[in-house]
Amino acid sequence: MHSFGYRLNALLTFAVTILALMCAITSLSDNLNTPSPSAEIKIMNINWFQKQPQGHDEVSLTMNVSADLQSLFTWNTKQVFIFVAAEYETPKNSLNQVSLWDAIIPAKEHAKFWIHTSNKYRFVDQGNNLRGKEFNLTLHWHVMPKTGKMFADKLVMSGYRLPEEYR
Numbered sequence: 353m354h355s356f357g358y359r360l361n362a363l364l365t366f367a368v369t370i371l372a373l374m375c376a377i378t379s380l381s382d383n384l385n386t387p388s389p390s391a392e393i394k395i396m397n398i399n400w401f402q403k404q405p406q407g408h409d410e411v412s413l414t415m416n417v418s419a420d421l422q423s424l425f426t427w428n429t430k431q432v433f434i435f436v437a438a439e440y441e442t443p444k445n446s447l448n449q450v451s452l453w454d455a456i457i458p459a460k461e462h463a464k465f466w467i468h469t470s471n472k473y474r475f476v477d478q479g480n481n482l483r484g485k486e487f488n489l490t491l492h493w494h495v496m497p498k499t500g501k502m503f504a505d506k507l508v509m510s511g512y513r514l515p516e517e518y519r
Contacts, residue, residue, distance in 0.1 A: 379500030382428045391419035391491045391507050393436060399470065401482070401519045409482035411475040411514060417453065417491075418466040424495050425460035432457040433494045438475055439508075440487035450475050452489075484516040 354362075399412035417436060424432055435454035442448055452471040457463050492506040 375499050378428065379497070382426055382497060382500060385423075385426050387423040387505075389419065389421045389423055389493070389505075389507065391417070391421075391509070393417050393489045393491065393509050395489075395512060396468070398515065398519065401515055401517075403480060403518055404476070407480060409477045409480050411482060412470060413452065413475065414468070414470050415453075415489075416466065416468050419464070419491065421457065421463040421493065422460050424493065425463055428497045428499060429460075430496045430498045431459075432463065433496065435492050437490050437492060438487050439490050440482075440485050442477070442479065442481040444479070448477065449490075450477075482514050483518070485514050486510075487512050487514065 394416045395413055396416055397414040399414055401409070401411050404410050415436075419434075421432060421434070433454070433456050436452045438450045438452055440448050451473050452475060453469055454472065457465075488508050488510045489512060490506050490508045492504065494502060494504045496502050
């Protein structure tokens with residue numbers, strides 16, 4: 353017959369194999385979830401729009417962000433990282449992205465929210481390209497699972513325009 357050590361090794365190998373298989377199956381089951389998040393961002397005020405001494409344009413916004421991201425949460429979701437970015441084109445770059453605000457949502461109970469805030473990070477363009485510029489506000493999210501692959505997506509909200517003159 354086999355020794356105790358051989359039997360213990362076989363049992364542990366079998367247990368670890370089953371555990372890895374269960375993790376793989378549960379991670380794949382997350383792909384069956386089809387999230388349908390919704391969000392709306394309203395610019396309430398442009399606090400200031402100025403030219404910095406270095407010649408760069410800077411904007412400060414006050415905005416209302418409301419979102420229902422509960423459908424992003426499953427049994428496998430650890431947390432969701434979200435951020436709002438301003439996206440616009442310039443003659444030099446086809447896509448400029450500036451992060452304005454971010455947050456971490458730790459649980460499904462906190463995934464439906466409304467917040468009135470100013471941009472947390474500076475909205476600065478390296479140049480003087482922002483006067484009269486149309487831009488999009490995009491809500492990006494990154495779902496961080498307990499096990500498996502992290503995924504990201506976004507909602508783009510268009511139709512915003514900066515003033516023609518500095519304030």
